[in-house]
Amino acid sequence: MSRICLLPRAILSELRRIFLTDRDVLLVLLAIPVVYPTIVSELYERTSAMERPLVVVDLDNSEVSRRLSLALDATPELELRRRVDDVETGRRTLRDGEAEVLVRIPDDFSRRVARGEPAAVKAWIGAANMLTYGVAYPGLRAAIGALNEEITTERLQKRGFTTAGVRRRVPPVVQESRLLYHPTASYGGFLIIGVLLLVVQQMVLVALAFSVGRRREPGRTDPLFERAPFVTTVGAYLAQSLLYAAGTAVILFVIAPAFGWPMQRPAAMFLLFLAFIGALAPLAVLIALAVRDGTSAFQLLMFATIPLLMMSGFAWPLDQMPAYVRAIASVLPSTPALQAVRLLSTKTGDLSVVLPLLRWLAVQSAAYALVLVVVAAGAAWRRARRLRAALAGPEG
């Protein structure tokens, strides 16, 4: 009970450290939410990777082959960079990264089209980068599809069909597409908002562990922490919470709108981020208590960012992962939080839709809190035993 009374002192001590005595903690709390999101946002500012470089080997050099080249260049997905004389040169451009698509038009292309025979073009598409492949491939298909429609229309007209009749018939089944929630399918708009949540997570975990770790370094030992490590760490978390909230506000109300990252209702997203910061508290305190010095916070926690993002189901769907990976992912707070971020960024601003995910987050938080209580109680018991042994030592 007496230790709980130390909480206000612990909060004040942390605030004093942040603003007066240990500016490195303040630097961490400012740099993580400002520098990292700005750099990443700037990197993905162009959101969609369009106009992928195309190289054409036109062995036919006819009116139809030039029409095809122009049709390919006219798609927003492809940009004809140059024409080369042979496939070998074209493949070199693919290997060196100068081109991502190589199209070879055979020398009998126009002859076959004129005769009404099937003609084939060869296409090499660099699929090592699935993102650019996913852009270039539909562009190629669209250009060939449009050319096919033109040729079919011309052929049917030659066979005596009226223009109106052909237009009604080709193609017989038309697809009307509605791309819901994220119609531009831009990569930046899809990825960055999730990265921002992970930045907030790193801010909380690293800043708290860094600050608490510094209190344990030789030459910096803190009597308050020595006396009540659990309460001091909780106090540090509470004191830093103000800066977590401020950092989150900068991310969501300044950086995200400046780059146009999607949010249905920024206020709802802010509440979600705050709930996430709150739910992280027991885990953050547990990690901070385990860290032995300030640099360990960076050494261990920064390393965890990439696996956390990969396992969260944000990019690769959870149901497509092996069962044991799903099980591990389910105990990580970033998993439900990132799914909620997805919903609030693209689908709805209604927080009630993410309630099941918030409940999942709350259950995780309660479980971590339970572990924390057990760990803290164990540590207190061990400390008391050591103290008793030390007191009994000289007599016994």
Added chain:
Amino acid sequence: MLRALAEGFGHQVLRFVREGKFALLLALLLGGTWLSIDVYRYLVVIDAPVAVLDFDNSALSRTLRTYLDATREVRVVADPTLGEAAARKALVEGTLAGVVVLPEGLSARVKRGDHATVVVAVDMSNILVGKNTYKAVSTAVSTVSAGVLITQLRKLGVRKEMAFASAVPVSIDEYLPLNPSTNYAVYLVPILAFALLHVFLLIVVGSLFLPSERPPSTVHLLGALLASALLTFAVGALFLWVYLPALGVLPQSGPRVLVANLGALIGLDVLFAAAVARVVPRPLTAFQLTVIVAMLSLMFAGVTWPPDMFPPVFRAISEWMPFTPFARALRILLGTRASFSDVAPALGQYVRLAAGYAVALGISTGFAWLVARLRRVHP
């Protein structure tokens, strides 16, 4: 000197075994990398649930449904009672990846020689699932459409062999170098694994320049750097010949060029961390800068997000990051039987970067020596 080198080496090796923090970091590297890459065990996104609202219930609509269900990317969710409102709700909740509406009169319109429209709604909130679903649905619809046109042309008296050529005059023969089965494991797994290795090495090497962890002499430091480099090399080899093959990513190139590429990354990383530690006056800031560069390396390498989309300043920075040439070369080395000449641009970049880091290191060391000497002369 050799004894100090061996001591530095031995001490650093023992740290990975005895010191909790470094042992945990190594465990995180091995375990975290395995978890990160095993996420992609199933290689491609398959069986995204798509509902078909069939208001036509004709032979044509049933054919479309069958074609959709036959693709690997989607599976048709059979629920004849599913209405528009329920489908919308399922899309919001994410239990459906898409909805295909086959309107009443679809077949009749086609038979009359009119366009028939199929409405496709795809959830693009996850672009990976959305694009896969969209591609699968589009392929199924265009295939059925081409089949319908061929049938119609034959009914109108066009000969069988001419009908196909009239419906699909130009076709594409596709070749997909470096990733023929278009799977995500080939695309992401190697880059992820080695990005984590690169982060690990920079953290370990960067730590050695912190006052609390710096070995007692420069020779001890060299020994510790050598130990860290060799350990990282061993883990890199484990990734190349155990982790990646376990996910079906078999290196196509020979071991010599693969080892050279890995060795070049490791050497460059050590040089980079040393240069940053020398150039940045505060050791903690230098370490933090090294960690930040390590964390950003994956995005800056241009292997996931193409570099031509970067702002010009970032494109220039990317060219000076040690992971960039490695990642570019790795993609070629894993996907093709490449020799040193095939990765010549990356090798050239390694040399440029090494020279740049060495110059920075040399200048800052010389400057520090000069300052120290001046202080001795004029205390």
